[in-house]
Amino acid sequence: MAEQLFYFFIYPGLLFAGIVGGLLSWFDRKITAKVQFRKGPPLLQPFYDFLKLLLVKETILPERGSKLTFLIAPLFSLIGATLSAIFILLPLLNIDIGFEGDVIVIFYLLTIPSLFYVIGALASGNPLASVGASREIKMIISYELTFLLIFAAVIMKAGMTINLQEIIQMQAGGNAFIGSISGVLLFIAGLFCVQAKLGMVPFDIAEAETELSEGSFIEYSGTAYSIIKFTKYIMLFILPALLVGFFMAGFNWEGTGILWSVLKLLAVVLLLTLIRNTNPRLKVKQVMRFFLVGMNIMVIIAIILIYFGL
Amino acid sequence: MGIKSFCLKKSLWVFHFAGASCNNCDIEILDVLTPRYDVERFGIQLIGSPRHADVLLVSGSINQRDKPRLLEVYNQASKPVFVVAFGACGCTGGIFAEGNTFAGPLDQIVPVDAYIPGCPPKPEAILAGITKLVKTI
Ligand code: SF4
Numbered sequence: 001m002a003e004q005l006f007y008f009f010i011y012p013g014l015l016f017a018g019i020v021g022g023l024l025s026w027f028d029r030k031i032t033a034k035v036q037f038r039k040g041p042p043l044l045q046p047f048y049d050f051l052k053l054l055l056v057k058e059t060i061l062p063e064r065g066s067k068l069t070f071l072i073a074p075l076f077s078l079i080g081a082t083l084s085a086i087f088i089l090l091p092l093l094n095i096d097i098g099f100e101g102d103v104i105v106i107f108y109l110l111t112i113p114s115l116f117y118v119i120g121a122l123a124s125g126n127p128l129a130s131v132g133a134s135r136e137i138k139m140i141i142s143y144e145l146t147f148l149l150i151f152a153a154v155i156m157k158a159g160m161t162i163n164l165q166e167i168i169q170m171q172a173g174g175n176a177f178i179g180s181i182s183g184v185l186l187f188i189a190g191l192f193c194v195q196a197k198l199g200m201v202p203f204d205i206a207e208a209e210t211e212l213s214e215g216s217f218i219e220y221s222g223t224a225y226s227i228i229k230f231t232k233y234i235m236l237f238i239l240p241a242l243l244v245g246f247f248m249a250g251f252n253w254e255g256t257g258i259l260w261s262v263l264k265l266l267a268v269v270l271l272l273t274l275i276r277n278t279n280p281r282l283k284v285k286q287v288m289r290f291f292l293v294g295m296n297i298m299v300i301i302a303i304i305l306i307y308f309g310l
Numbered sequence: 311m312g313i314k315s316f317c318l319k320k321s322l323w324v325f326h327f328a329g330a331s332c333n334n335c336d337i338e339i340l341d342v343l344t345p346r347y348d349v350e351r352f353g354i355q356l357i358g359s360p361r362h363a364d365v366l367l368v369s370g371s372i373n374q375r376d377k378p379r380l381l382e383v384y385n386q387a388s389k390p391v392f393v394v395a396f397g398a399c400g401c402t403g404g405i406f407a408e409g410n411t412f413a414g415p416l417d418q419i420v421p422v423d424a425y426i427p428g429c430p431p432k433p434e435a436i437l438a439g440i441t442k443l444v445k446t447i
Contacts, residue, residue, distance in 0.1 A: 029350075033348070033350060033351075036345060037345040038344075038345045038348040038350065038351070039348050039350075039351045040348075040350060040351060041350050041351060041353055042320075042351070042353070044320075045320070045321065045353050048317045048320040048321040048353055049321045049353070051313065051317040052317040052318050052320075052321045052364075055313070055314050055317065056314050056315075056317065056318050056390065057364075057388045057389075057390075058388045058389050058390075059388070060361060060386075060388050212358075213358030213359045214357070214358050214359045214362070217359070218358075218359045218361065219359075219361060220361065220362075221361040221362060221388035222388050225361075225362065
């Protein structure tokens with residue numbers, strides 16, 4: 001029991017994932033600043049933001065709307081993110097071998113945060129938040145199928161094993177999945193899915209700052225908003241980590257392997273940041289067409305290639 | 311200095327309320343986000359929702375129509391929130407102070423924590439104003 005609690009709260013769950021995610025969030029903002037020839041925020045900026053929201057600001061509850069749901073939704077999204085962090089990071093950090101079928105559990109757990117953003121937004125009773133929520137739902141409808149197909153393709157490529165640990169071990173010894181044509185196609189599709197799941201530009205239509213003023217999160221303040229921020233930090237860590245596990249042979253904690261592991265993770269986040277900085281926001285229609293037609297066809301081609309062993 | 315005020319100082323999120331301004335001030339505000347002045351290095355961000363705001367930056371004079379809206383935004387912001395009067399119009403009413411729709415200078419409507427005078431203020435003056443505000447926290 002004590003061990004499980006340690007996994008959940010400290011390592012590799014809540015605390016560890018949150019701290020690494022916060023550092024990655026700084027990396028993302030710093031690269032953005034560099035792309036725009038600015039200096040960028042200091043290293044601990046994400047934690048200043050989080051602590052300020054948590055400790056200093058007051059939490060305002062919506063007058064018209066369900067107060068309880070409004071407050072519980074961020075908590076559940078945090079729990080969903082932490083649970084998926086545990087199941088992704090245990091095999092990835094070589095702490096525990098996971099269990100048969102954990103890939104499927106991870107897939108379901110990863111949808112929980114977005115779903116609870118939607119519920120929280122609808123509970124706030126703000127019209128802009130409900131527009132944001134409806135856009136978020138449309139996003140979920142468009143990218144989840146692609147994401148599921150990617151999982152299926154990776155499982156197929158790994159010889160029908162549904163254990164993350166075994167998928168990573170299949171790639172040991174220099175034959176990472178990204179080294180093949182199908183792997184590259186899947187990685188590109190996965191990158192866009194992660195981008196959409198993180199709500200980064202060009203897929204930030206749900207929290208469009210300019211026309212919806214933060215959309216789904218418009219009513220959140222103080223502690224509740226700090227929990228959402230923390231969830232976002234965790235997601236910024238575990239989703240790229242999952243991609244590294246699926247396509248780049250996971251992490252390796254021996255000798256120079258540590259350096260390589262960190263570089264792999266940073267490379268994925270760097271790609272996400274560069275996509276975010278070089279693209280304008282898409283419309284809902286464009287996002288749906290992009291995933292439902294473009295990305296799905298790409299993943300299906302990859303699956304066919306896998307079938308022929310490419 | 312406690313951790314609370316330290317974190318607050320390091321991460322001020324600004325909500326921009328434009329009253330009846332001539333828009334020159336609004337453009338100067340964008341200036342301090344550009345590479346040359348880059349206020350993000352102090353953790354300052356422009357945000358879209360008053361619920362997340364730490365600083366309410368009010369530019370332009372406040373007329374009869376703006377007054378109720380300003381009060382509403384001020385009440386919506388989660389406390390503690392600092393109000394900064396921006397530009398000659400924000401500080402005193404400027405050239406609009408004699409107009410018949412003018413609803414009084416900003417500091418008679420909401421408590422003001424810092425004034426940044428100028429018509430419009432230069433980016434350097436804005437940074438100086440921010441520094442003064444941070445020192446009062
Ligand atoms: S202070 Fe000057 S520049 Fe600013 S809104 Fe007023 S008139 Fe325009």
